[in-house]
Amino acid sequence: MRCDNLYLWFLTDPDSPRYVGRLRLVDAGKGVSLQYGADWLASGCPLSEDLLLVDIEQLPRCNGMAVGAVDDARPDRWGERVIQHLDKPARLSIMEYLFYAGDDRFGALGVSTSDKVYIPGTRSPLPRLAHAQQLSEIVHKVSAKEPVNDIERKMLAAGGSFGGAKPKALIDIAGEQWIIKFFNNEPVDVPLIEHASMTLAKLAGINVAQTQVVPLVGEHALAVRRYDRSGGLRIHCISAGTALRAQTVAGQEPELGYPSLAQLLRRAGVADQGVNLLDMQELFHRMVFNILIDNTDDHEKNHALLVVEPTRQGRYRLAPAYDVLTTNSGQGYQEFIVGTAQRESTLANAMSQCHLFGYTAAQAAAVVVRVIKVVDGWRKHFAGCGVSAADLESLTERIDGDPLRSQRQTFNPAAYATTVRTRRRSPFAD
Ligand SMILES: Nc1ncnc2c1ncn2[C@@H]1O[C@H](COP(=O)(O)OP(=O)(O)OP(=O)(O)O)[C@@H](O)[C@H]1O
Numbered sequence: 001m002r003c004d005n006l007y008l009w010f011l012t013d014p015d016s017p018r019y020v021g022r023l024r025l026v027d028a029g030k031g032v033s034l035q036y037g038a039d040w041l042a043s044g045c046p047l048s049e050d051l052l053l054v055d056i057e058q059l060p061r062c063n064g065m066a067v068g069a070v071d072d073a074r075p076d077r078w079g080e081r082v083i084q085h086l087d088k089p090a091r092l093s094i095m096e097y098l099f100y101a102g103d104d105r106f107g108a109l110g111v112s113t114s115d116k117v118y119i120p121g122t123r124s125p126l127p128r129l130a131h132a133q134q135l136s137e138i139v140h141k142v143s144a145k146e147p148v149n150d151i152e153r154k155m156l157a158a159g160g161s162f163g164g165a166k167p168k169a170l171i172d173i174a175g176e177q178w179i180i181k182f183f184n185n186e187p188v189d190v191p192l193i194e195h196a197s198m199t200l201a202k203l204a205g206i207n208v209a210q211t212q213v214v215p216l217v218g219e220h221a222l223a224v225r226r227y228d229r230s231g232g233l234r235i236h237c238i239s240a241g242t243a244l245r246a247q248t249v250a251g252q253e254p255e256l257g258y259p260s261l262a263q264l265l266r267r268a269g270v271a272d273q274g275v276n277l278l279d280m281q282e283l284f285h286r287m288v289f290n291i292l293i294d295n296t297d298d299h300e301k302n303h304a305l306l307v308v309e310p311t312r313q314g315r316y317r318l319a320p321a322y323d324v325l326t327t328n329s330g331q332g333y334q335e336f337i338v339g340t341a342q343r344e345s346t347l348a349n350a351m352s353q354c355h356l357f358g359y360t361a362a363q364a365a366a367v368v369v370r371v372i373k374v375v376d377g378w379r380k381h382f383a384g385c386g387v388s389a390a391d392l393e394s395l396t397e398r399i400d401g402d403p404l405r406s407q408r409q410t411f412n413p414a415a416y417a418t419t420v421r422t423r424r425r426s427p428f429a430d
């Protein structure tokens with residue numbers, strides 16, 4: 001299928017798809033634009049802050065991307081690999097990837113060949129948990145570029161096109177959609193370590209997506225419950241990168257980092273009952289936790305925002321944390337900006353702009369102390385999750401290696417205690 005025009009739909013209630021507008025291949029096939037349809041202009045909502053409800057063709061800000069929130073509806077790396085494996089055309093355009101991502105893609109957007117009726121690229125029942133072993137074998141075939149038979153193609157086509165780098169698929173667990181992430185021949189048992197890290201984050205008070213270890217023959221897989229589904233409904237979601245780009249003036253580089261995301265939540269989050277403040281503070285917890293467990297892979301697609309009541313006020317909430325795991329890199333810098341020392345993985349850097357997360361220095365320091373306490377117990381927790389002695393040793397080199405352990409040991413909350421202001425004596429006092 002080659003096409004220069006496709007049609008975007010809004011599927012928060014998948015039983016009543018709403019037509020949004022026309023997608024067009026632009027920039028010599030390297031980008032995708034959006035022009036809202038009349039109905040959407042009259043009663044829809046901006047899909048992201050850079051896609052205002054105006055009757056013009058809206059162009060992507062750079063090559064290789066679809067415009068605004070539409071970019072989050074396309075698969076990246078792993079998803080593209082699956083689509084290429086199944087459909088094998090020499091070179092697919094962004095538009096074709098958008099189409100082949102199918103009905104179960106991330107968030108609530110859908111792509112159809114028609115502006116009258118929503119006809120997705122693929123739509124078939126998801127494999128169930130009982131098929132996890134078979135699914136793992138199929139996914140390994142894709143990784144190894146080996147051919148798949150017709151039955152395997154069908155299983156893969158149903159929800160096989162999610163993004164991210166690691167091999168994954170969608171499965172049905174008790175009527176709900178979960179993402180299943182497979183072992184990828186890493187030197188350590190990554191699925192089990194991801195489960196251990198996510199549950200440790202939960203102990204640290206962080207709101208994480210629910211995870212479940214799936215034992216397979218000779219390896220583990222990790223199932224992560226989708227946060228962009230709620231019963232039969234879908235939640236419009238955008239990645240942190242899309243949200244931060246949307247608020248950046250064209251031609252300027254977006255500031256991809258925790259402090260900017262916190263400020264975005266402050267401005268565009270749910271102000272009712274201070275929910276936005278709670279989200280800003282939650283982000284601070286995640287940043288500190290990621291630094292301390294050596295999760296340096298905290299890039300712009302590893303944070304997401306849920307759009308609450310999109311067609312009414314369209315405010316953002318921080319999605320539950322996902323893809324949180326010890327990356328075992330020890331690289332010493334994060335992918336997302338932390339503070340005044342940019343990406344440096346230090347608690348001092350995390351504390352440097354704590355006021356942008358709605359904390360006083362003393363409050364932020366108390367959070368750091370709480371997270372340190374939980375991370376101090378990482379080894380016991382990971383062992384309890386079944387992480388092997390050899391893997392624990394390997395992770396110890398990082399989490400308990402000098403740069404991170406010494407930061408846990410030397411963090412001094414007293415240094416951040418609020419200075420008590422002494423009242424100036426009135427010049428008129430006697
Ligand atoms: N629980 C979830 N619910 C909904 N969408 C999710 C969930 N977990 C992940 N995603 C989406 O799927 C994408 C890939 O997932 P994830 O980040 O876990 O994969 P990964 O291969 O480990 O990624 P990376 O390339 O960052 O290592 C995410 O960027 C996000 O858009």
Ligand SMILES: [Mg+2]
Binds near residue numbers: 164165301302323
């Ligand atoms: Mg990821």
